[in-house]
Every structure is written in structure tokens, then in C-alpha cells.
Amino acid sequence: MSIALQFAQITVLDPQEALAFYRDALGLQVVNDVESGGHHWITLGSPEATSGQIVLSDPHAGRSQADGDALEELVAKGAMSPIVFTSDDVDAAFERVRASGAEVLQEPIEQPWGPRDCAFRDPSGNMVRILQDTPQPQTV
Template sequence: MTIALHYCHITVDDVDAALTFYRDALGLEVRNDVSAGEFRWVTLGSADQPGVEIVLSEPHAGRSQADGDALRELLLKGALPMVVLRTDDLDATFERIRASGAEVLQEPIDQPWGPRDCAFRDPSGTMVRIQQETKG
């Protein structure tokens, strides 16, 4: 039996603003863009990992008003979990994302627990860490 990550959700307050970060700055490709009433969600992925996707959606999409309100409050506080991505060239990835105007939280450094990584904030405030495993 095999278990693998297929997709994960990232809650955003503005799908279009999030697309400029995840698609344009990170280089992910749009796989699906679905309207559902007044809301929409967008799935993105990497050509290198065709079976893994990120789903961007607003707090109230597919949720009750109360649940959407609660999730929006957490989003506004910056209290939602971070996202950790992996790259094979951290320095080039960092420079491309920084050039997009994204908020830099941490420039590339070697972490004592192993990976070399950097961190940004997406337009909705979610921390996005990007790691490159060290060799050796």
C-alpha cells in the first residue's frame, strides 16, 4: 500500500493576489480554476511533481458563515500553519521571488537541523518557507 500527499489547501483572502505569488513568483502552474457561486478555488502544481497540488481558496468557500468567519480571523492574525516547499536551487528561487516584490522574512541560511532555507510571506500573510537539502 502506498500513501502520498495529493493536495493541500492554503486559505487566502484574495485568490488573484495569491496567484501572483504562487504562480508568477514561485513558478507553479495553474491546473484548475473553479467558480462556485460567489467563490472560486484554484489548484496549482509543479511539473516536477504532477501528482501534488496546492488549492487556494477563500475562508468562506465551501464553509458555513461561522466557520468562514473563524478561519478569516485566523488568517488575518497570521495564525494559519506555514507552508514548506522544496527546491533544487534555493539561491535562484530566492532571487526570483524577491524580485517579484514578495515580503522577505528570511534570506537563505544553513539551518543547524540540516536544510538550507529562506522564508517569505504570501499576500495573505501565510509564511512560506523554501528549503534545499544540504548534501553530505
């Protein structure tokens, strides 16, 4: 049996505004762009990956008015779970995203639990982390 991530949903206040961050700053490619019933979904993926795409959508897409309102409030507060990407060069990724004007939360540092990582906020306030795994010492 095999299992792989197909999509991860990221709720954003404005999918078109978020697109500039995820496409231009992070380098993801648009796979699908759908507008329906006043809502907008944009699917993006890494040019190197065959699975694990993200879908940007507004808070009310596919939800009741009350649920969408509550989710919109959480997104606006920056209270959603972080989105974590990996890179083979976290320092270069950091410079690219910083150059886009994104809000920097943390410059690249070595974390005590292993990876070197950095953090930003997307235009909606979601925390986006980029990490680079550090080689673990091999035991014999």
C-alpha cells in the same frame, strides 16, 4: 501499498491576488480554476511533479459563515501553519520570489537541523518557506 499527497489546501484572503504569488513568483502552474457560489478555488502544481498540488481558496469556501469568519481572521493575522516547498536551488528561488516584491521574512541560511532555507509571506500573510536539503555525510 503506496501513498502520495494529492492536494494541500491553502486558505488565502483573495485567491486571484494569491495566484500571482504562487504562479508567477514560485513558478507553479494552474491546473484548475473554479468559481462556484461566489467562491474561488485555484489548483496549482509544479511542472516537474505528478502529485502534491495545492488549492488556493477563500476562507468561506465550503464553510459556515462563522467558521469562514474565524478562519479569515486567522489568515489575516498570519497565524496559519507555514507552507513549505523544496527547491534544488534555494538561492535562485529566493531571488525570484524577492524580485516579485513579496515580503521577505528570512534570507537563505543554513539551519542547524540540516536544510538551507528562506521564508516569505504570501499576499494573505501565510508564511511560505523554501528549503534545499543539504547532503548528509555518509557513514561507512
